[in-house]
Amino acid sequence: MLGRVRRPALQTLRIFALMAFGLAASAGVGAASSAQDRQPSPQAPETPPAAVEVRPAEVGLAPEELDRLVSPVPAVLSRRVTLVAALRRAHASTSEIRLARLAVERAEEAERAALSALLPNLTATAAYTRYDSEIERAGVGVIREADLFSGTVVASETIVPRTFGTRRTAAASTRLARSRVRDAARLVRASAARTFYTVLTARRAAALARTQLQGAIRQHRATDARIRAGVALPIDRSRAELAVLEAARRVADADATLARAQDQLGHVLALEEPVDAEGDPAPRADEPLDRWIERAFSRRADLRVLDASRLVARRTLSEQWLRFLPTLSISWTLNWTSASTAFSGDNVSWVAVGQLTVPLYDGGARYSAIRDAGLALDEIAEREVQLRRSVRLEVRDAFRRVETARRALELSQRSVDVAERARRRAEAAYAAGALTGIELDEARRQHEEAETTVLLRALDRQLAMVDLLAASGML
Numbered sequence: 001m002l003g004r005v006r007r008p009a010l011q012t013l014r015i016f017a018l019m020a021f022g023l024a025a026s027a028g029v030g031a032a033s034s035a036q037d038r039q040p041s042p043q044a045p046e047t048p049p050a051a052v053e054v055r056p057a058e059v060g061l062a063p064e065e066l067d068r069l070v071s072p073v074p075a076v077l078s079r080r081v082t083l084v085a086a087l088r089r090a091h092a093s094t095s096e097i098r099l100a101r102l103a104v105e106r107a108e109e110a111e112r113a114a115l116s117a118l119l120p121n122l123t124a125t126a127a128y129t130r131y132d133s134e135i136e137r138a139g140v141g142v143i144r145e146a147d148l149f150s151g152t153v154v155a156s157e158t159i160v161p162r163t164f165g166t167r168r169t170a171a172a173s174t175r176l177a178r179s180r181v182r183d184a185a186r187l188v189r190a191s192a193a194r195t196f197y198t199v200l201t202a203r204r205a206a207a208l209a210r211t212q213l214q215g216a217i218r219q220h221r222a223t224d225a226r227i228r229a230g231v232a233l234p235i236d237r238s239r240a241e242l243a244v245l246e247a248a249r250r251v252a253d254a255d256a257t258l259a260r261a262q263d264q265l266g267h268v269l270a271l272e273e274p275v276d277a278e279g280d281p282a283p284r285a286d287e288p289l290d291r292w293i294e295r296a297f298s299r300r301a302d303l304r305v306l307d308a309s310r311l312v313a314r315r316t317l318s319e320q321w322l323r324f325l326p327t328l329s330i331s332w333t334l335n336w337t338s339a340s341t342a343f344s345g346d347n348v349s350w351v352a353v354g355q356l357t358v359p360l361y362d363g364g365a366r367y368s369a370i371r372d373a374g375l376a377l378d379e380i381a382e383r384e385v386q387l388r389r390s391v392r393l394e395v396r397d398a399f400r401r402v403e404t405a406r407r408a409l410e411l412s413q414r415s416v417d418v419a420e421r422a423r424r425r426a427e428a429a430y431a432a433g434a435l436t437g438i439e440l441d442e443a444r445r446q447h448e449e450a451e452t453t454v455l456l457r458a459l460d461r462q463l464a465m466v467d468l469l470a471a472s473g474m475l
Contacts, residue, residue, distance in 0.1 A: 077275065079275050080277065086265070097181065097184050097188055103177045111173070115170075117160070120157040122153070124152070125153075125154075129148040130147060150336065151335075151336045152334065152335050153333070155332045155333075156329070156330065156331035156332070158329045162323050162325075165316075168319075169316050176311075183305050186300075192265075192268050193470075196265060197466065198264070205254045205258075205452070206251070206255055206257075208254075213248055219240055223237050262276055283469070285399060285402045292395050292468065295472045296471060296472040302387065303384075316373045321370060328356050329356075329357070330354050331352070331353045335351075395471045398467040398468035402461065402464040402465055409457040412450065415450045415454075416450040419446050
């Protein structure tokens with residue numbers, strides 16, 4: 001019975017022993033391969049056999065090829081703007097604001113048309129009549145001349161109570177159009193500011209990509225020198241070449257991104273050419289959240305648009321109630337004729353007419369119009385509740401993104417410092433033969449990614465600050 005118990009235990013021990021032996025063997029192989037990666041292997045000569053044709057790509061990038069990989073720095077554009085100049089240009093020249101201003105002019109013309117309905121009308125008519133012959137009567141003389149001249153002057157005024165409401169509604173519509181101009185300006189300035197900071201970040205990214213390319217080229221040349229000295233492996237040259245080519249690709253991408261951003265900035269500013277941006281520091285959100293929300297409710301142009309819309313709806317409702325009042329029409333006509341007759345011995349005559357019209361029944365159209373105007377007013381009230389809720393959400397979201405981007409930027413800057421120290425230590429360890437080329441490439445890649453992350457986090461903070469200013473009505 002005891003033997004049966006010991007036998008499974010001995011088998012288990014054997015299995016553990018075999019597993020331990022396998023792990024030790026794999027560790028030994030890994031250590032040997034790591035050591036071979038650090039030191040040149042005498043069994044793998046760098047010189048290929050004579051029968052194999054050696055192409056230039058197999059021996060690495062030549063110095064002139066490295067020079068060709070360095071792209072020229074993009075030319076400085078002749079037109080450059082600061083943030084303030086970009087905002088002013090966008091406010092003065094963009095199509096959105098011009099269309100809004102044209103809407104204001106049309107509203108003003110509609111207001112003048114409504115005013116003209118309140119003013120009297122004055123018309124004059126002149127007529128000449130030629131008869132075949134004049135008419136005479138014995139003892140009376142000529143009672144109708146062959147040539148007859150006549151003139152009429154008519155002054156009329158129609159007093160419609162609804163017209164007064166139409167005039168007030170037109171004035172409110174003009175105010176609404178002006179509020180929409182301010183709201184369009186807010187959105188246009190926000191778009192211009194976002195594009196402005198995008199251009200700044202794209203230019204900094206292009207400069208960083210060139211700096212990284214120069215560093216990759218220097219490392220490639222240093223690797224060639226180490227290979228010639230016999231202290232590096234050919235695989236290190238391949239890694240250095242790949243790093244150079246990757247850096248050159250990033251430079252080309254950064255230049256293309258910069259060109260697109262400059263074209264977009266020129267488009268936002270209503271220009272036919274690309275525009276570059278001159279650096280301006282982004283403002284800071286140093287005030288509490290409640291202050292930003294309060295400022296948004298007092299300065300947002302879209303809230304003012306809603307107030308103007310409410311005024312238009314109220315005056316439209318009042319205008320519909322005026323349709324129940326009577327209409328008074330007054331006209332005065334002055335007539336003059338060059339010939340007098342037996343029935344009209346005076347050449348001048350006038351007539352005045354007054355007419356009062358009382359609306360009794362119109363099929364219910366007035367009640368329907370009143371109901372519709374009341375529903376429009378209720379709709380604006382609901383839109384105001386929704387808009388205030390959205391404004392509060394926009395401000396909170398932008399404020400939160402500003403704080404998050406600020407903390408992320410600080411952490412990214414610290415990451416750059418840590419990655420730079422790690423890169424320097426990796427280069428020193430690699431030069432001393434205590435580190436592999438793979439580990440050195442990883443340290444450099446992490447440093448490059450950290451530098452790029454700083455630019456992205458800075459752009460996130462700038463765009464979040466622009467959104468906060470736009471959401472609070474300060475832009």
